[in-house]
Amino acid sequence: xxxxxxxxxxxxxxxxxxxxxxxxxxxxxxxxxxxxxxxxxxxxxxxxxxxxxxxxxxxxxxxxxxxxxxxxxxxxxxxxxxxxxxxxxxxxxxxxxxxxxxxxxxxxxxxxxxxxxxxxxxxxxxxxxxxxxxxxxxxxxxxxxxxxxxxxxxxxxxxxxxxxxxxxxxxxxxxxxxxxxxxxxxxxxxxxxxxxxxxxxxxxxxxxxxxxxxxxxxxxxxxxxxxxxxxxxxxxxxxxxxxxxxxx
Amino acid sequence: xxxxxxxxxxxxxxxxxxxxxxxxxxxxxxxxxxxxxxxxxxxxxxxxxxxxxxxxxxxxxxxxxxxxxxxxxxxxxxxxxxxxxxxxxxxxxxxxxxxxxxxxxxxxxxxxxxxxxxxxxxxxxxxxxxxxxxxxxxxxxxxxxxxxxxxxxxxxxxxxxxxxxxxxxxxxxxxxxxxxxxxxxxxxxxxxxxxxxxxxxxxxxxxxxxxxxxxxxxxxxxxxxxxxxxxxxxxxxxxxxxxxxxxxxxxxxxxxxxxxxxxxxxxxxxxxxxxxxxxxxxxxxxxxxxxxxxxxxxxxxxxxxxxxxxxxxxxxxxxxxxxxxxxxxxxxxxxxxxxxxxxxxxxxxxxxxxxxxxxxxxxxxxxxxxxxxxxxxx
Numbered sequence: 001x002x003x004x005x006x007x008x009x010x011x012x013x014x015x016x017x018x019x020x021x022x023x024x025x026x027x028x029x030x031x032x033x034x035x036x037x038x039x040x041x042x043x044x045x046x047x048x049x050x051x052x053x054x055x056x057x058x059x060x061x062x063x064x065x066x067x068x069x070x071x072x073x074x075x076x077x078x079x080x081x082x083x084x085x086x087x088x089x090x091x092x093x094x095x096x097x098x099x100x101x102x103x104x105x106x107x108x109x110x111x112x113x114x115x116x117x118x119x120x121x122x123x124x125x126x127x128x129x130x131x132x133x134x135x136x137x138x139x140x141x142x143x144x145x146x147x148x149x150x151x152x153x154x155x156x157x158x159x160x161x162x163x164x165x166x167x168x169x170x171x172x173x174x175x176x177x178x179x180x181x182x183x184x185x186x187x188x189x190x191x192x193x194x195x196x197x198x199x200x201x202x203x204x205x206x207x208x209x210x211x212x213x214x215x216x217x218x219x220x221x222x223x224x225x226x227x228x229x230x231x232x233x234x235x236x237x238x239x240x241x242x243x244x245x246x247x248x
Numbered sequence: 249x250x251x252x253x254x255x256x257x258x259x260x261x262x263x264x265x266x267x268x269x270x271x272x273x274x275x276x277x278x279x280x281x282x283x284x285x286x287x288x289x290x291x292x293x294x295x296x297x298x299x300x301x302x303x304x305x306x307x308x309x310x311x312x313x314x315x316x317x318x319x320x321x322x323x324x325x326x327x328x329x330x331x332x333x334x335x336x337x338x339x340x341x342x343x344x345x346x347x348x349x350x351x352x353x354x355x356x357x358x359x360x361x362x363x364x365x366x367x368x369x370x371x372x373x374x375x376x377x378x379x380x381x382x383x384x385x386x387x388x389x390x391x392x393x394x395x396x397x398x399x400x401x402x403x404x405x406x407x408x409x410x411x412x413x414x415x416x417x418x419x420x421x422x423x424x425x426x427x428x429x430x431x432x433x434x435x436x437x438x439x440x441x442x443x444x445x446x447x448x449x450x451x452x453x454x455x456x457x458x459x460x461x462x463x464x465x466x467x468x469x470x471x472x473x474x475x476x477x478x479x480x481x482x483x484x485x486x487x488x489x490x491x492x493x494x495x496x497x498x499x500x501x502x503x504x505x506x507x508x509x510x511x512x513x514x515x516x517x518x519x520x521x522x523x524x525x526x527x528x529x530x531x532x533x534x535x536x537x538x539x540x541x542x543x544x545x546x547x548x549x550x551x552x553x554x555x556x557x558x559x560x561x562x563x564x565x566x567x568x569x570x571x572x573x574x575x576x577x578x579x580x581x582x583x584x585x586x587x588x589x590x591x592x593x594x595x596x597x598x599x600x601x602x603x604x605x606x607x608x609x610x611x612x613x614x615x616x617x618x619x620x621x622x623x624x625x626x
Binding site for chain 1: 251252254255256258259262263266267459460461463464465466467468469470623624625
């Protein structure tokens, strides 16, 4: 069996007396698109930050791309792409300068950077706007540029925290098209969201609430398990799962 | 490692270049401060407004009055008619000092008895008062000596020139005109550079935390020292430009002599810049908020550089405990160095203790920055 891209056991994060992530365990296969669904404050961002090696877990174990999130965060940072919830490009830099900067800190050779830059500009639909200041771009373009910068260095594993939170439906569709394309090429994607219809496109999803995973599996399977029919909406699944978690 | 530092430095340069406010703060502000302070802070005291009440009206007393009138240190503004006017004049600030010649002034002297002049002085500004009193006592001393010489000569039947008098012929070295700009401008360079570099630098890391770009940065393979060096490069360049402009302003506008060598001046300035940048960076790393970083950096650099560096008052006259504290203020060493290079023409051979002190301070601050810059969230 192929080793897992992401392998998490009993991962826990406490902030003082508050437990943000409470003993979660799951695995993500290579090339899989894994959705993390839950309301705001459920622990989605905390989990993604621990997996990226920028937040130290309180306890538990996590392996990302073969490296431990506790002892080898610097190795993890070399093979991942991370797009945080907040818009984190430099607004006072142009589109091209932002791309160059990301290429630079990932040490892409000049020829490779040039080729990837063209690809990102085409993907984001920003050809001809290379010299526009990033802060002047509209929401959807900023989002695609941020994604472009996150995948500029062709990471093995991509972490996206609420990637389409402020994006119009058309851009969102394009965005998912791109994620599928990357998945076919072997990129593993870990994506958080609180939009039900969005995570429906994932291969597998985990529903998280109060720092605990209350359901995990392919969307269709979860629908049958919690709502009794394949045609149910994920919304129904979500409500049923949460009620189930309350009663147990 | 250089491959990752260059893009960081380039990005930081673009931030500065695209923000006219920070460019103005970096280049315009130091010059404005030096010019304003250079003109405003002066210890030169000339033409002090004084008043005289001559109750004696003798030839001797009139001689004294005319001496004050012809002195360039005083401006005899009021000749009082009676003692009652004195309080009003000092109170309103019309004059800073009043000389009162008593009724029996000439008679006492003729009798060979001691006599006294009353000097009333406005002590609101203790510094001015002290210096003015110094001028007055010199004037009176001269008056007494002249009188004594004359009367002794008369008694001995000699020409006045024949009496030997010991005179103190002083020559002032390093600042022959005793111009306070020569003393103040080198000090100002230290204060202004410290405050401006620390303040500008303190905003950089804090801004990245506020904008969330730091989270992006630390999720990349960038190392802490790469971030620090990348940020330092453009601000260091900016700082050296500041030094150049301020030195030019000091020598061209205020005519401060630059006697030492320029290479030594710029080397020490570079080391001092690192101290200022290090303090700013440390504040920035700890506070993580621009507002707080700004306040803390100004407070931690402005006050010590002004008060504890020897800029305003000499360190030697401070209480022992405070004197010990001044050793922690980098501006103290830089100030000594600057005054030495500008006025005395010092070089490395005399300034090495200050250079070592500054280097040690710089190294310690950057070690602290590296320790505190966590590439993880909390």
